[in-house]
Amino acid sequence: GREGRFEAVGVASDSAPNRSVSSQGWFQTYLKVSNIFANLFPVWTVLAAGAGLANPALFSWLSTQYFTLGLAILMFSMGITLTLSDFKRVMSKPGPVTINFLCCYVMMPLLGLLLGRAFNLSAPIVAGLVLVGSINGGQASNLCTYIARGDVALSVVMTTSTTIGTIFMTPLIAKVLLGTIVPVDAVGVAVSAMQVVLLPIVLGVALNSAAPKFCRQVEPLCPTIGVTSTVLLVGASVAGCAQAIKNSGWALQIVVMLLHLVGGAAGYWLCRVCKFGETVSRTTAIETSMKSSAFGVLLATLHFGDYLVRVPSAVSVVWMAIMGSSMAVMWQFMPVKDLGDDQEEE
Template sequence: MSSGLALVLFPFALGIVMLGIGLSLTVADFRRILRYPRVVVVCLACQMVLLPAIGLGLVLAFDLRPELAVGMMLLAASPGGSTAGLYSHLFRGNVALNVSLTAVNSVLALFTLPVIVNLSVAGFVGSDTSIGLQFDKVVQVFALVLVPIGIGMLVRARFTAFAARMERPVKILSAVVLAVMIVGALSGIKDDVLATLGEIIVIVLLFNLVSLAIGYLAPRLLRVGHRESVASSFEIGLHNAPLAITIGMSPALLDNSTMAMPSVVYGTVMFFTAAGFGLVAARLGRRSPDGAAHADVAPAPGA
């Protein structure tokens, strides 16, 4: 894939995904987090602190070369995506909680992701390098995420019935766009993928599985309900691969296909690992039918 095409395609694809998230959001979703104090605190702590620490530990343990190490940290710092809500719906998680967490994580990541990426570039590649997320690039990340979400929320507020009808088609379109985006990324760097797959496949799988497990077990240890823990698991375990791929490959951002490689591989394998984990979570739910009784709040209507 040429750099010119990537410059247009990746931000556009990410915009479609973020628009889909926006169509499902209202201002009340940001207020709803106050109804989930325990699980929200656990999720944010895992997402913002624990996962980058785990990613760093895996990078050091596997002694990844610098650019792949930065790519893993970029992946670890990325927020949850719209796919989390889809899997949460399929496996009876609290979808309303996913919506709220995605909204909050997407905003917070705009501040934490550039910091983690820049520290990783300085630590692994070298502080004298010109790559990284400078201020103007951080502003671009803001625009890539917030503008489409804001447009989706505005459409939802002004044209509620239309937004409700479009929410499902846009989610399907988002999934298609994600698939096309990953295929496009693979086609452009297939030689690099084949050359580096052996270096990163194990660490990517481990990171994905550990994230899913922590997302479920950490809330359960604090007696959060099963449905809320399932939502937390998918929110923490399914990162926003399109965002990470866009930051890594876009000529306007990092412009480094190697740094995007972990996210490309992750964006492919997460669909299968999430489905497997969902089946395990469903079995755990049958063993704990009173899970909602352990939650710190009642599930939102229609969740």
């Protein structure tokens, strides 16, 4: 659980090698500021989305090329906090990881499809909802899990498993569920997933294996880089669809909110039904609810013919942050009473 080092926001630093007293002081100050900055991630997300909606020109410099680079940097910053032993943990805790994977790539795409049809939304918007459902878990879920008193190490493993899974699952779902609704380049989706997701993570893990001391030194920079990249991606995502978001009205807002809310609740109760404890259930709920929506915007922009397909992902970047952080804050004030139950999946 929370007793381990929180890789996602780079909290640990006592092992930093031989700094002078003054530099150590500056470093501790940086860490405190960095942690406050990272913990306010949902606030920055909403502010960036509001700015993108009100004045899209603010983010006009962030072209698709820079957007892709920003996502790759985000994935790389995650990769250098991971080791091969983190991947081995997938095998040691297959139950929760499998439930999360199925929630991510079976339940959420189908939920997006059902909600889109239930609210009688247009075909490209429905396709966009399914796309939101079929992308990997977002990196901010690790932060929200920490705040919610969940299992951060398990959260990192879950995020990693769905992130690697997106290489083959997202194009497969796009072809099976969306191929008859809107034109989609499934091969292009797979190639983008490999370029933007897999390659940066592999490079990050490789660097961490080859130069662990160096990575431990730069790791505290990861939260600042990760949050800054995410906030810029959110602003650019909303700015690129600002008029379409305004035109879509409240129906799309409600549907996207429900997608993240119902998804999170289902993830939680699935774990409870399967006799996993509170800590694991909270972790799975947040992992299921929070998606890498900016990646959805990129995929829709590059590989879907209809402009409107990207709109649900742009709306999702905001609701994903709001729902995830709301769950985290709510659970932070609710103590975990059944820690014994969580030993069942050890």
